[in-house]
Each structure stands twice: as C-alpha cells, then as structure tokens.
Amino acid sequence: MAKKKRHKSTLARATQVKRLTALHYEAGNQAKCYKAVWRVWIYPEFGICYRTYLDLLGIDPEAEEPRRTQAEPSLFDGMD
Numbered sequence: 001m002a003k004k005k006r007h008k009s010t011l012a013r014a015t016q017v018k019r020l021t022a023l024h025y026e027a028g029n030q031a032k033c034y035k036a037v038w039r040v041w042i043y044p045e046f047g048i049c050y051r052t053y054l055d056l057l058g059i060d061p062e063a064e065e066p067r068r069t070q071a072e073p074s075l076f077d078g079m080d
Contacts, residue, residue: 006064014059017042021057 020041026032038053048056 006059010056011059011061011064013046014056015061017046017053017056018061020045 021034021037024032024037024041025034030036034054034057035050038050042048042053043050
C-alpha cells in the first residue's frame with residue numbers, strides 16, 4: 001500500500017506534537033503517560049482528539065516527501 005501524502009500543515013503539527021510529547025512524556029509514570037500528556041498539554045493547545053494525537057505520533061515528518069513534484073508546472077515557470 002502506498003504511503004499517504006500529507007499536507008505541510010499536518011507535518012508541522014506532527015512535529016510540534018512530538019516535541020511537546022518528548023518534553024512531558026515519561027515511560028512507566030502514569031501521571032505522565034500519553035493520555036495525561038494529551039489531556040494537559042495537547043488538547044488545550046491543538047484541540048485534537050486522543051486518537052488523532054496517537055496518529056500524529058506515528059508520523060515521521062522527516063521521512064515524508066514534499067507534495068509538489070518537479071513534473072507539475074509552477075506559476076513562475078518560463079519567466080526570465
């Protein structure tokens with residue numbers, strides 16, 4: 001199955017969510033589990049549900065390729 005292409009804003013949001021999670025998540029500590037991080041830090045700032053939060057954690061923004069390919073014409077092609 002082909003990888004799903006994502007918008008730049010989704011990749012930026014995934015980066016921010018991962019950054020916040022890295023700051024506040026602590027493995028083995030129930031007070032700092034993913035659900036607690038989502039409830040205290042992610043939901044108030046981004047307003048996303050817990051399932052979306054987990055989906056964003058699974059995105060690797062560095063591995064995603066840009067949406068626009070070179071085959072598509074640009075608005076500024078041919079202007080010299």
